[in-house]
Structure formats: C-alpha cells, structure tokens
Amino acid sequence: MGPQQTNIMDPQLPTHHKAIVYDKPGHISTRIDTVETPRPGVGEVLVHLTHSGVCHSDHSIMMKPPTLAGQVGGHEGVGTIVVLGDEASCGTLKLGDRVGIKWVAGVCGTCMACLAGRDAICANVKISGLYTPGTFQQYVLAPANYVTPIPDGVPSEMAAPLLCGGITVYAALRKSGAQPGECVVIPGAGGGLGHLAVQIASRGMGLRVIGIDTGDKEALVRSLGAEAFIDLTKYSRDKEGSDKLVADVRAATPRVTGAASVIVCTGSNTAYGQSMSFLGFDGSVVCVGLPEGDSVPITGAIPGAMVAQELRIVGSAVGNRKEAIETLDMAARGVVRTHFTLEPMSKLTDVFERMERMEVQGRIVIDLSRVD
Template identity: 35%
Template sequence: MGSVDIPSKQSAAVREGTGESAKAPVKQIDVRMPGAGEILIKVNWTGLCASDKSLIHDEWKDFGVAMQDATKGIAGHEGAGVVVAVGEGAESRWKVRSTGTDEVHCTAQKNSGFSAEGTFQEYLVADARYSSKIPDGVKDEEAGPIMCGGVTAYVACKRSSVKPGQWIVLPGAGGGLGHFAVQYARAMGMRVIAIDGGDAKRDLCKKLGAEVFIDYTATSDIAAEVMKVTGAGAHGVLVTAATKQAYDMAPGLLRPNGTVVVVGLPKDPSVVAGAPPIMMALRRLNFVGSVVGSLKDVEEALDFTARGLVHPILSKGKLTELDDFMEKMSKGQLPGRAVLQVAA
C-alpha cells in the first residue's frame, strides 16, 4: 500500500441557516480518518444535484425529508476522486488510489449528504463496501454525475421495460437527468422522443440521439403529436421533469400496456403520479417508481462512458461557488449537470 500525506484540516462547504435563505460557505474543518471497513477519499470533483439544493434549502420538509445532524451540515453525494487511506478490513478491496459512493433499499442505509457527511469537502470517509471503482477512461468530473444522475436515468430506462426499436418519451429531455436519459435510451436501442422547450434544447437533444423533438412551447397538443409519430402511443414515458404538468401529461402519451417511470421529484406534495382508474384499467397502464441504482447498476452505467457511448454535458465551477450554482440551478441556468472542483 502506498502512502499519502493527509492534512489535519480541509475545506468544506457547510450549511448555515435554514430554508430558502440557507447558504453553504466554505470553511476549514478537521479531516476524519477512516475506521474499520471505511476508506478516505480525496474528492477531486463533486456533482451538484438538484436534490442537494433541495436538502440545503429544506424544500422537502413537507415530506419529512431533511438533512440529518450526522451530515454536520455537509451535503453532496456525487463525489469522485482517489483513495488516500484504507481502514482495517477494507484492504482486500481497496488500495490507495481509486473512488465514489451508494445500495438501494437497505433499511439501515446511510446516504451521503442526507444522513452522513457529503461530498462537498476535500476528504470524505466512506463505507468501503458501497464505494464504486471508476474504470479507466472515465474522468472524475464525469464519474460523479454518472454515479447519481447517470445511474438514475439508466435504471429508469431499464424499469420502463421498453425494448430495442420501441418508443420512449422523455419530458424534460434537455435537463440534468433528461440529457442522460436520451443517451442511455439511445444506447439501449430505444427510439427517443424528447420533449423540452427552445432551439437550444432541440439542438442538444438531437445531438445526443433523440429521433424526434417536440417543443412544448410551440406545440398546442403534445399527446396528438406523440400519437402522430408513434401510431398508437409510446411504449414508455420517463418523467424526469419535476413538474405537475409533466406528470399530468404522461399517461396520455402511452399506448395500451405502456409504462410511466416516476423519476422527477416535485417539492409540491400535492403533485401525484397516476391516472384516472378507468383509464389505467382499460388501457392496462403501468406506473413504476425509480431511484438511483445498485452497485452493479453503477458499474454498468459507468461502463457506457468507458465505451464512449454516454457523456454528461457539464457546467463546471469550484466548491467556493456552490451558493452561486444553486441559485443558477433554481433559475434553470445550468446546462446539463453541474460539477464543482474540490481538490486543487
């Protein structure tokens, strides 16, 4: 095992305040060394996910979801970097060199940035069993977003049950999750109908592999347009847009036996995914939820990038710009996925 000089102090973005006015300025905090079964990761890049903003700004408090004390005010869950220390019992899997974090429905799970310290810091202690090795050919700034947004889109495509050659509709296709979904769906052989607004989103979605683009700002009847393209409706709709309009529209885009995959998480608790019972019954529609993925899913999602099939569109900044990036995210001013450089 190699040796690395590890400082006693590090920079971390630590939440101050609550609600919409909360900030996360960078401060100096102690570096914690790994215990048994843990590794210490020097975080080179971290993604900024919409869920990070939601937790820092208490947007999900009506659902009883909030940052827990164990986070010490440090959010973030899309970190990638190098392993610089290995705790007792983790030596067989890890050497001092590689990186990232997450399993899905363990009742005792700890989630980075929600119930454990997050990736908005230079040195992160992580459970060695649930950290993912980044394959050669994948950059750290790509890997972070792929291990959250990427695997979320990839698993959602799988849960749609759409087969190669069949149609999938992606509302919000030009967004952080949506632009991943376009690429994974295309790489999996699906025929992609992208829905978003404006020429810039049209160009992006077509460049990423969408066969058809529907501009919701210029189309009066989106369902009719989908029926015109597909003949009988799409086989699946993957809703990444966290809006009432997207969820209300989704079932009307499906053919019989079609599936809506619920991915986008609106902060309004009154938004419901579903359809009138008679519509669901007569057309035998399916509604399934999807959230991130297993270690195996993460490995598969990263492999698409290692093979050159999926690449995130990145808006890059530094950890010190976290508050500015959250404000831009709220205003829809960040193309693709946001990533922040942590370690110099």
C-alpha cells in the first residue's frame, strides 16, 4: 500500500479566502482580494495563517519591477497546518502544528550554497511574496521541509517578525565574529531589525551594544539592553556633524578602541559611510539594511586602512533553517521579545506609508482574521 493521501480538502475549509495584493506595483497601494484556496501537493502543507509581519523588504518588492500586479506579498507568516499533501512526504508534521513561513519559501537543497547552509543564496531559491504567493493572506501553501516550528508559549503575533527580522539579525551577529564582552554598534537600533538585534546581541550573545537612531527611540533601545545610545537628531548632516558622531561613538566603546563590529540595520548610505570609522582593529561591518536608489560604494573602505587594521566587510542575507529554530528558541526562553503593533488587513497601505516616513517603532504585524 502506498502513502496515505490526505490532500482532499476538508469540507469545512473555505474554497476561497482573503488576500492582500499589490495592485499598482511601483506605488504604495494594496487591495484585499478574494482568491482560491489551493490544494497541497506531495511534500506540501496548507497553512491557515493568523498573523504576518510587515518588513521593509515587502515595501521594496511592491515599489520595484519586476513585481506584477496581483502579487500577494508578505514573508513573516504564522499559522496552523490544516492539510497535509501526504503523510510520507511531510515528515513528522501533523495537522494542527503551528508553523512559520519565512522570506525564503523553499530551496533546492542540492546547490553549493544549500550544501553550505546558505539558504538565502540558493541557486533556485523561492522567495515568499515575490512570484511565490506570500503571507499577506489567510491560507498559503508551503514546502513541508521548510516551515519552522513555533514553540509553545511564543504568541503567533510575536513570532511572526522573528521569521525574517529576528533570523536576519541573528545570522548577521554570528557572521560578525564579535565575542562575548566585545562591543557592537547598531545603526537603526529602534527599527524592526534593530530592536531585535539589540536584544539578541545583549541578552543572547553577551555583547555590549551601542544603539544609533532618532531620539524618540532612545527609551526603547535602552530598555532592550543597549549600554549607550547616540541620538542622530543632535548632529548636523554635514561633514562636521558626521565627524562628531563618529567621535562620540568611538568614545562610547570600551577603552575607546572602537567596536568589534557594526551591524547596519538601516537602509542608509550615510550609516554605511560612517560605519568603517566606528571599528577597532580586526573589526567587521555587517551589511544588513539595503539602501534604496542608486547603488553607492561604502565610504571609508580604503584598502590601506583595511589592511593596516585587518578590517572586514561582510554581507549577510537571512539565516538558514537551523538559525530560524535557534531564533525561535531564544524567544521561547525570553531572550528576545518582538515589540509590535497589530493592524487589520485593510491597514497595510497605511503601514507602508508610515514605514516610508520612518514613523514605525519596532514592528507592525497584520492580524489576518481582521479584514477591516
């Protein structure tokens, strides 16, 4: 007898469901549509999503070609498995298991990047919300071997942003090479990525944190474990102001020798340009946030200085399956806690507008049970 097939839709499941689509790619505009609820194939599960985090990458996908009108965005989804494609191909997963859908929706598992555990740069990677239907909807298909189990005790709305933001900064901190007791600087410390990086660095990895952001985020950043905070609004935007900021950051580092690493969690060319000057010897700049507009080289990446101080610049995309599990485990142990605001599906356009105005503290999570 072959594997038991369980891909017949439960009559209690809807034939259609609500999804948020990008209706005018290139503009901040979304629309709630009714779409057909799909059936899982071999090796797939159907997940009833309850929450989805909103990431700046979603904004970027919406605003740039080749995104097509009607694309369902989102890549930080949490829900329960309601249909298994077939039991044999779904491993140990069971109906009712709570799982997460990540930025990487699935990988080939056989290319050199996959074999090295570098899931995000898989040669055949599938990205949630880019060609592959994302998590801004009430039901979604997912590869059974790529969903992330959500630990008991971690609320779904808190877990959702960890599936991209949390994993991303955890992977970046691991790549930084910074050791317990050393200092890391986090530009964008009060944002969606940064506020998670501060917690994981200080509480989970024993690092000393200097946060950089606007003054309205100081209380949040300090409460999450930062030893020092630099308020960007107190510095002019000219060279004199930039030099003063660099001097103040270095003065705040232990023994005034510079930081072991800078984890750039903001999409700011200015932040990248200053980052090299924050470092002490053998330091690293880890590139996480992606500036928009024209590509600009990192100012200060001078070969002579990099050789003399043995400095490094490291690119870091989202983490792999193991790092996803480790990040959620930290949440279960209380090491990291997402600071979020819940919004209904109808508010996604407004969320993107607030994000563009840099008015968001922490993370926004869409409650997919609330349409209006």
